[in-house]
Amino acid sequence: MELIYEKSRSGRRAVALEPLDVPEAELNSELCRPAAAPLPEVSELDVVRHFTLLSQRNYGVDSQFYPLGSCTMKYNPKVSELVAAHPGFATLHPHLSSAKVYEPVCQGALELVFETERMLAEIGGMQAGCLQPMAGAHGELAGVLLIAAYHRDKGNTHKRTILIPDSAHGTNPASAAMAGFEVREIPSTPAGVMDFDKLVEALDDTVAGVMMTCPNTHGLFEPQVHEVAERAHAVDALLYYDGANLNAIVGKCRPGDLGFDVMHFNLHKTFATPHGMGGPGSGAIAVGERLLPYLPGPRVVKSADGYTLETIPKSMGRMAAFFGNFLIAVRAYAFLRYYGGDGLPSVADNAVLNANYMFARLRGAYQAAFEGTCMHECLLSAVRQADKGIHALDIAKALLDRGFHAPTIYFPLTVKECLMIEPTETESKETMDLFCDAMLEIAQLVDVDPDSLHAAPVTLPVSRLDEVRAAKDLNCACLA
Amino acid sequence: MTWIPVTDSEREEMLGTIGVNSVEDLFAAVPEALRMRGWDMPPGLSEMALRAHMDALAARNKTDLSCFLGGGYYDHFIPAAVDALSGRSEFFTAYTPYQPECAQGTLQSIYEYQSAVCRLAGMECANASLYDGGTAMFEAATMACRATCRTRVVVDGSVNPVWRRMLLTHCAKLELDIVDGADPEGAACVIVQNPSFLGTVRDFADLGERCRAAGALFVVVFNPVSLGMLKTPGAMGADIAVAEGQSLGLPLGFGGPYLGILAARKKLIRKMPGRIVGETLDAQGRRGFVLTLQAREQHIRREKANSNICSNQALCALRALMYLCLMGPEGLRQTAQACHSKAEYLKSRIAAFAPVLNDGPTFHEFAVRLPRPAETVCAELLGRGFLAGLPLAAVGAGEAGDLLVAVTEKRTRAELDAYADALKEVCCGTDL
Numbered sequence: 001m002e003l004i005y006e007k008s009r010s011g012r013r014a015v016a017l018e019p020l021d022v023p024e025a026e027l028n029s030e031l032c033r034p035a036a037a038p039l040p041e042v043s044e045l046d047v048v049r050h051f052t053l054l055s056q057r058n059y060g061v062d063s064q065f066y067p068l069g070s071c072t073m074k075y076n077p078k079v080s081e082l083v084a085a086h087p088g089f090a091t092l093h094p095h096l097s098s099a100k101v102y103e104p105v106c107q108g109a110l111e112l113v114f115e116t117e118r119m120l121a122e123i124g125g126m127q128a129g130c131l132q133p134m135a136g137a138h139g140e141l142a143g144v145l146l147i148a149a150y151h152r153d154k155g156n157t158h159k160r161t162i163l164i165p166d167s168a169h170g171t172n173p174a175s176a177a178m179a180g181f182e183v184r185e186i187p188s189t190p191a192g193v194m195d196f197d198k199l200v201e202a203l204d205d206t207v208a209g210v211m212m213t214c215p216n217t218h219g220l221f222e223p224q225v226h227e228v229a230e231r232a233h234a235v236d237a238l239l240y241y242d243g244a245n246l247n248a249i250v251g252k253c254r255p256g257d258l259g260f261d262v263m264h265f266n267l268h269k270t271f272a273t274p275h276g277m278g279g280p281g282s283g284a285i286a287v288g289e290r291l292l293p294y295l296p297g298p299r300v301v302k303s304a305d306g307y308t309l310e311t312i313p314k315s316m317g318r319m320a321a322f323f324g325n326f327l328i329a330v331r332a333y334a335f336l337r338y339y340g341g342d343g344l345p346s347v348a349d350n351a352v353l354n355a356n357y358m359f360a361r362l363r364g365a366y367q368a369a370f371e372g373t374c375m376h377e378c379l380l381s382a383v384r385q386a387d388k389g390i391h392a393l394d395i396a397k398a399l400l401d402r403g404f405h406a407p408t409i410y411f412p413l414t415v416k417e418c419l420m421i422e423p424t425e426t427e428s429k430e431t432m433d434l435f436c437d438a439m440l441e442i443a444q445l446v447d448v449d450p451d452s453l454h455a456a457p458v459t460l461p462v463s464r465l466d467e468v469r470a471a472k473d474l475n476c477a478c479l480a
Numbered sequence: 481m482t483w484i485p486v487t488d489s490e491r492e493e494m495l496g497t498i499g500v501n502s503v504e505d506l507f508a509a510v511p512e513a514l515r516m517r518g519w520d521m522p523p524g525l526s527e528m529a530l531r532a533h534m535d536a537l538a539a540r541n542k543t544d545l546s547c548f549l550g551g552g553y554y555d556h557f558i559p560a561a562v563d564a565l566s567g568r569s570e571f572f573t574a575y576t577p578y579q580p581e582c583a584q585g586t587l588q589s590i591y592e593y594q595s596a597v598c599r600l601a602g603m604e605c606a607n608a609s610l611y612d613g614g615t616a617m618f619e620a621a622t623m624a625c626r627a628t629c630r631t632r633v634v635v636d637g638s639v640n641p642v643w644r645r646m647l648l649t650h651c652a653k654l655e656l657d658i659v660d661g662a663d664p665e666g667a668a669c670v671i672v673q674n675p676s677f678l679g680t681v682r683d684f685a686d687l688g689e690r691c692r693a694a695g696a697l698f699v700v701v702f703n704p705v706s707l708g709m710l711k712t713p714g715a716m717g718a719d720i721a722v723a724e725g726q727s728l729g730l731p732l733g734f735g736g737p738y739l740g741i742l743a744a745r746k747k748l749i750r751k752m753p754g755r756i757v758g759e760t761l762d763a764q765g766r767r768g769f770v771l772t773l774q775a776r777e778q779h780i781r782r783e784k785a786n787s788n789i790c791s792n793q794a795l796c797a798l799r800a801l802m803y804l805c806l807m808g809p810e811g812l813r814q815t816a817q818a819c820h821s822k823a824e825y826l827k828s829r830i831a832a833f834a835p836v837l838n839d840g841p842t843f844h845e846f847a848v849r850l851p852r853p854a855e856t857v858c859a860e861l862l863g864r865g866f867l868a869g870l871p872l873a874a875v876g877a878g879e880a881g882d883l884l885v886a887v888t889e890k891r892t893r894a895e896l897d898a899y900a901d902a903l904k905e906v907c908c909g910t911d912l
Binding site: 001003004005012013014015017018020021022023024025027028030031032033036037038039040041042044047048050051052054055056057058059060061062063064066068071073075076077079081082083085086087088089090091092093094095096097098099100101102104105106107108109111112119122123125134135136137138140141145148149152169170171173174175176177178179180181183220221223225226249251252253254257258266268274275276277278279280281283296316317318319320321322323324325326327328330334336337338339340341342343344346349350352353354356357359360361373375396397400405406408411425426427428429457460461462463464465466467469470471473474475476477478479480 | 483484485486490491493494495497498499500503505506507508509510511513514515516519520521522523524525527530531533534535536537538539540541542543545547549550551552553555557559561563564565567568569570571572573574575576577578579580581582583584585586588589590591592594595596597598599600602604605606608609611612613614615622640642643645646648649650652653654655681682683707708709710711712715731732733734735736737738749755756757758759760761762763764766767768769770772773777778779780781782783784785787788789790791792793794795796798801802804805806807808809810811812813814815817818820821822823824825841843855856858859862867870871874875889892893896
C-alpha cells in the first residue's frame, strides 16, 4: 500500500482554517524555518481513505479473538469510550491542577482521581494509590524508585540489589536497572514457580527489594509468596507486585494481604481500557504503609471544601506532570463503577475458568509447559511439533490465516517453543472452541502437510516479512 | 455480569472438560488464609446509571471558559477526521504489533509517524513514541549518557520546570550529575527548550556548535506546532530532539494521554529507547513494515536494555500523524502564524499596563508581571469566564504577580479584546 507521502500532490489541502482576524505578526527570519515542513499535501478524503484502509490491515479485539498471553486483551466496553470523550473531561486543561485558584473548576476530575486511587488501593489491599505512572513499566519504575526513596530515608546505603525471578517480564529487570539498582535473577523450579531456597540464599543485606508477578508468567500462583514477604521484610527488603497478571486474582485475594509493599496496575489489562496498538495504557501504582510517606506528589485529598491538592513532604517526586494518562483512568473508573465490588470477582473467576478450559482441550495435542491447573493463562510448548520442523512461530502464523490473533510466542524465555494463551473472561465458549479446533487442526497438519504451515500466512496483505533485511538495510523514515 | 458470555450450563460443561467440580477448585493454589475477606467497593451500576453518574461528575468541571492557559499544553483546533479515524476499533483495540502480518495498519502508521516527526523537526530518525514530553526529556538525557559515556546532564533555564523535576525524580538513584546552565564542557548533553517555558524564541545554533566542539550532545525540546514557522531543532544542530506531542491533535484531557516525541541523528539510532518500525519486504517481494532493532529493548535485553518502555502511546502518535496529514505544510504554517499573530496582538495590548518579562521575541505564549498576585487576578477572571493563564509562582517559575499567558488559533479577536479589557480592569481598576 502507498505511503501517505506518496499520495501527496502539491497544492492539495484538507482543512479550511479560520482567516486571520488580527494583523499578521512578523518574526525575525533567522528564527524561522526557510520553507514549510515537508508534510503530505492531501485532501480530507485522501486521509480518510488512507487510514481506513490501513485500519483494515489490523487485527483487533473488536474483530478477532486476540489471546495474546500476558497482555489481557479483553473486550473494551463502549460506554468507557463514550464517557472518556465527554467534553467535561476531554477538554479540561491539565494546569487546572497546578494552581489552587483553579481547583474549584475541576472538582469532578479531582473527585475521579481521588476515587480511582482509593478504589485501586482497596483492590490492591494497599493504603493509597497514585495514577501518575503512564504504563506498566513506568509503574514498575515508580515502584522501585519508591523502594529507593524508602532506603535513602532510612540510611540503608548498602541496599543496592533487586531480586527478580527468571520468569519475570523483561520490564522488571529493565525497570530496576533503569532506576539504578543491580539485578540478580532467581531461577524457577521445574514446576514453574520461583525457587524459594535460591531466593532465601540470595536475600542478603544488600537486597533492597524483590519483584514478583503472581500468578507468575507461567500462569501459576506462587505458593510461597507469603513466606517470601516475611523473609524479605526480615532483612528490610521490600516486595514489589507486578500487576500484569492481576486479572487472575482481582477480587479473590489482594497483593497487600499477600505481603506486598507496592504494586502497579495495568488499567489497560485488568480494567479493560483499550490497548491502542501498543498504548496508551496506564500503570497506576498503590502502596502499603511502609511506602506511604514517599508517594509521588501532589496528591488529591478530600476536605470539607471539596477536593484539593496536597504536597507530600517526603515524596519521591513526580513521575508525571499531572495525573498520568487521565482519560485512561476515566475509562477504568467507569469500568470499576460498572462492575462494582459485587461484579469484579467474576472477572477472575471467568478468566481462570476460560484459560483452564482451553488448557484442557489443547494439552493432549500440545505439551503442557507445566502440570496441574493454571490461572488466567495456559502455557503450551510446541516441542513435539518442533521435532517435526514446525515451530511456535509457524503455528502462530497458521492461526493468523484462520482469523485469530496468535498467542504470545517464545515468552517466557524459560519455556521452549512457548505458546502462551490468555483468553480473558470476555470470550464466549464458541469462540474458544473455534480457536481450539484450529489449534488441533494445525497439530494434525504438522504430520500431514507441514509445508502449508511453513508458507503461512497466505490470507493477509503481506506474507512473512524479512526482519533481518529490516535491521540490515535500515529504513525507519521516509525523509523529504 | 453483562460482559461474561459463558452461561451457567456452559460453565458446568467446561468444568467437566477440565475435570474439576467448581470454579473455586481452580483457585486451590491461593492459600485459604490469604483470600479476600471483603472490601469497601461501591456496587455495580447499570449502563444508564453509570452514564448519569459520569455526566454529573463531568458537570462539576467547568469547560466553557475562554482559555489562555498553556504552559506546555495547548487548546488547539482538532479536525473532526482525527477523532473519526483514530476511533476505528481496528486501531484502538489492537496491541503492539508482535505479529506484523496482521498489524500492517499499525506498523505502516508508525513508520509514517516516524517520518512525519523527522520531516517536522529536521531530524533523521524517530522512535514510535514515549509517554509524554517530560519522560521523553528524561529518556533523551540517559540516551545522551549512554552515547557519550559521560554522566553530566546540563539543563538550561529555558526548560519546563515541571519536566526538570520529573528528570530529577527519574534519575534519583542514577549516578548522574544534573546541573543547571548551558556549559557543554565535559557534559553528556545540554538540554534547551525552544520556545522556552515562558515562550521566548531563540536561535540556539551557536550552542549546538559549542556542544559539538565539547563532545556533548545537544538536546532540543521543541513545540511541534511552532515548527509550522520556527527554525527546526535539526537546523540548530540538535543531536536529539524531544517534544510533548499534545498540540498535534490530542485533547487536553486533564493531563493525558499525551505523546512523548523523540527524534535523533541516525548515528544515534541504536542508543534510542522504545519501539522503532522499519521497512522491509515479504517473501513475495512486497513492501511491509516490522518492529526493528529490537535488541535494544527490554523483552530481549532485560536489565541491559536501553529503556524499560513496553507499552507506549501508539494511538496518540497515530492521532498526531493524522493531524499533520490533515494540516499539511500550509495548514500547519497558517496555524502557527495565527497563534503567533494573535499572541502578539494580545501581548501589545497587555504591555500597555503590565511589563512583559520575556527577554526576546516570543511564540504564542509570554509572561507578564501583574501589580496584584496572579492567583487573585485569575480567580477574578474566572468569574468573568476566562482561564487567565498560569500563575508562575504555582510551578516555582516566578514571583507572585507573574502570569504566563498562552494564545492559540482558537481565540478570536473579540475574545482577545475582552480578555485584555478584563485583565486591565482587574489589575488597574475601572478608572481607565
